[in-house]
Amino acid sequence: MHPCPGTPTPAHSTVTETHVITTSGLTKIYRAHRSHGREVTALDGVDLHVREGEVYGVIGQSGAGKSSLIRCVNLLERPTSGTVTVAGQDLTALAGRGPRAGRELRRARSRIGMVFQHFNLLSSRTVQDNIELPLEILGQAGRARSLKALELLDLVGLADKAKAYPAQLSGGQKQRVGIARALAGDPKVLLSDEATSALDPETTRSILQLLRDLNRQLGLTVLLITHEMDVVKSVCDSAALMEKGRIVESGTVSELLATPGSELAAALFPVSGEATGTDRTVLDVTFHGESATQPVVSQLARTYNIDISILGAAIDTVGGLQIGRMRIELPGRYEDNVVPIGFLREQGLQIDVVGPAGEVPVLVEEGAK
């Protein structure tokens, strides 16, 4: 793929404390046609707060309601109840009653970019004309449109493809065009609906990198939904886990990693290793910041005179943070190890006791619809 042009990514993030996307009590109920009483609750009171300038990932299995959620944010899907506020504007109030979008809602939508899993480029138009489409809708003049389109093509690294048709591009290039098109109206917010799910791993990385760069360079707020943990791991500042139409966990990535028993944290940064016998206690020790430099394992062994086996360990960068995690095994049951565990917690480490079932919940990776 093309390397991303532009200045090197600044290390600092642009996140502010202002909420740019807020949903409160968002509910979406689909009524099966002509069957009385059959209802599907896709969203069940979702409260989402996306801060300005952050990349926010919503992850969950197929059918968890992610798609409904992102489509409710620009009201492509009308929520049954609840409100959606984007950049201080209550979109649900603009929606009106009928299924058709009025002028004001359309105006508001033009300030929200959206990127799709299957790109949704018009095959009858060239790449440049595809990017000009949102500008046509905004009523810009031809010359201004083409200047803007070429500038955006340059930004996404496809300056030489202006006259090509989408059918002549690879998947990754199509998604770059999709991103350029989404940015044409200078949106503050970009919605990404499984934007990388139809791409191979390497292309996925380059598209995510592009989103990250745009987030940093333009201060663009990105709300993305995905079923791939790697997406959250590589670009998100914050994440939420959806299950059955509800958000079950949410927060910044560092908060999540510091939350004992967090499913998302475990899935973001898994360590493996089975207990060697029934009479053992298995602990996941998470190090971040200061605690990473402490020689805790040897201290523990010396202080309590116990033998410690290391079952698995890893160091990784999650959401830009260096983090280490180690799965260790202590002899004896949990009841026998309350004191050593207390000692470890005193050292500022995060300790998760791995239950006898022994397994960290795994988020199923399966294709979205």
Place this chain on the structure above:
Amino acid sequence: MTWSEMQPVLSQACWDTLYMVGWSTLIAIVAGLPLGILLVLTDKGGLLQNVVVNKAIGQIVNIARSMPFIILMVALMTFTRWITGTTIGREAAIVPLAIGAIPFFARLVEMSVREVDGGLVEAVQSMGGSTWKVVRSVLVPESLPSLISGATTTVIALIGYSAMAGTVGAGGLGDVAVRYGYQRFETGMMWITVAILAVVISLLQFAGDYAARSLHRRSGKTGGLLLFKPLRGIFPGTVATDAVKKS
């Protein structure tokens, strides 16, 4: 009959057929295109969902489409007189031809437009595009190759209908075949008529297929008849698919 006797009759007949089919095709496209699009838009889940309007248009289209043309022509006589002032001749034949072709083309338009990927409609909506913008920049251009094929089919069907227009004194090739071939046993005249029709229909089909294919090729969709593949070299399209590059 000698050729010099036949020639003026045939050229007049060709001109009459062209005149009737040309005008009625034009009217059928102008009226059938919006009607077909409206059928899609007003359908359940459509952008202008309206069950009553949809059912009403659908019913009218169905009835008009299943009506035998010769009966339609007679049934519309009052209407035809109101429009053209007469029920005899070329102009009078254009009215029932157009009325018969509008629902025919509308159904073909409906089928073509339904094929358009809903994701594209959603993309334009997400940019704040109106329904009219969706129609103009997505539904029509994305289904254009298929719409052209539909128009070709409509023209050919209209040539068929126009053969019956001889019954209202409109002339045309069908009329020549009946009057000379059937009533006067002028077999030579009839065969020439058949040959002309065969050539005209083949040419129309070829032109329609070619137009649809070159649009298809540009947008990188596959389809069309393999028969015309060798012609690519002779008539290069706007953009060759061979140039597809991956990086």
